[in-house]
Amino acid sequence: MRHDQRANQEIRPVKIETNYLIHPEGSVLISFGQTKVIVNATIEESVPPFLRGSETGWVTAEYSMLPRATNTRNRRESSKGKLSGRTMEIQRLIGRSLRSVVDLKKLGERSIVVDCDVIQADGGTRTASITGAFVALQLAVNTLLENGELKENPIKENLAAISVGILPTGECVADLDYVEDSSALVDMNLVMTESGKMVEVQGTGEESTFSREELNTLLDLGEAAINELIELQKESLSNASVKLEKKETNAKEILIATRNSGKAKEFEEMFNQKGYTIKTLLDYPEIPDVEETGSTFEENARLKAETISKMFNSIVLADDSGLKVDALNGQPGVYSARYAGEAKSDASNNAKLLHEMYDVPDDKRTAQFHCTLVLAAPNKESLVVVGELEGKIGTIPRGENGFGYDPLFYVPEFDKTVAELSSEEKNKISHRGQAIEKLTVDFDTWMKGVVE
């Protein structure tokens, strides 16, 4: 009898949670009883030097264990300054195993890096890593298939791994936990594919020997367990794609990477009219601000859209806008929000603008509101559109509507400032309204590239 009452062929309860973390292209938390491993797959658009120009991809893995994954604290390998032989051996095993089921030509000249981080160890961490790594790899490949980067699935078949062994009682068992593993007479790691092909058999007599017949029994136990694991992998992957489809039927929601409530209100009005609901970063207070380090509206809008799109692994729109005053050589431009300082106060910005413009005569007070919109999706070239509104800088603030520089932006054709226009009137003529109209025109063609 096993110490935890399992039957000899019985594996521990296995759970595979997909999309565990939000940043990686493929992410999985896999647990075998108390053994828990986080596996993340990352797509990189480059390959190791020996494959450059070969149109062949690469799959590789790294393995590590947190200090308190074990009963007593293990020093981090990073603080020791070198990887142990065990770590090297395990990460090579994981990489080899994954590559055995990937057609690297079909993957194209890109790499998938699979990180296996053991957060709790209770035996079988390398086999749990391999079984989870396959799922993370498939999830990452799915993102390439979904956004059209890949036309054909490079994964040939499923792959999983299990440990088997012989206990001091002479019994052959599957999926040893730490207690069993530390006293086992024979210890074996088995990696196999769905079609029953072997990828790796690592069997060792620990101060003991085993017969050919025992080897056969171990292989049978392992094969049965691996088939079970492959079923679980498939189940978790199909649940993950159901979630994705649900996300797509919600596709009428668009995330806008802004924290400006004035912009948010205008986007909401304009997108609601087109049958979309919106979310903004005001709904995600925990996400840090994206630093606007660019020197053009486009650079900043790209920074905001592409950073948040990667983070959410979804389509994201960003707006970078501002006021360009001719008499000030186009200033404040990209610095509009921070014109009077990092506090980003509309009142101080308007006061500073009036001050800078106090001696500029009426016919030299021309200005433009500019808006660049960038729509970004993971692994896809972004869509960029712009809109501009011509006007003049007033001498006293007028009107209560809108936000930002609206009370000082005079529109001759209405004989009003933008802050005196209704939101409907503003949206029809504004830089943002014009940019959204252009976006609507280009959206369908761009979108086709996203879902194909």
Ligand SMILES: O=c1nc[nH]c2c1ncn2[C@H]1C[C@H](O)[C@@H](COP(=O)(O)OP(=O)(O)OP(=O)(O)O)O1
């Ligand atoms: O329709 C407008 N009416 C008046 N003022 C406007 C408008 N559109 C932009 N602006 C001004 C406000 C802000 O001073 C700057 C945008 O700076 P910008 O970095 O794009 O936005 P932000 O930092 O307020 O929010 P976020 O980056 O989170 O979208 O231009």
Ligand SMILES: [Mg+2]
């Ligand atoms: Mg900003």
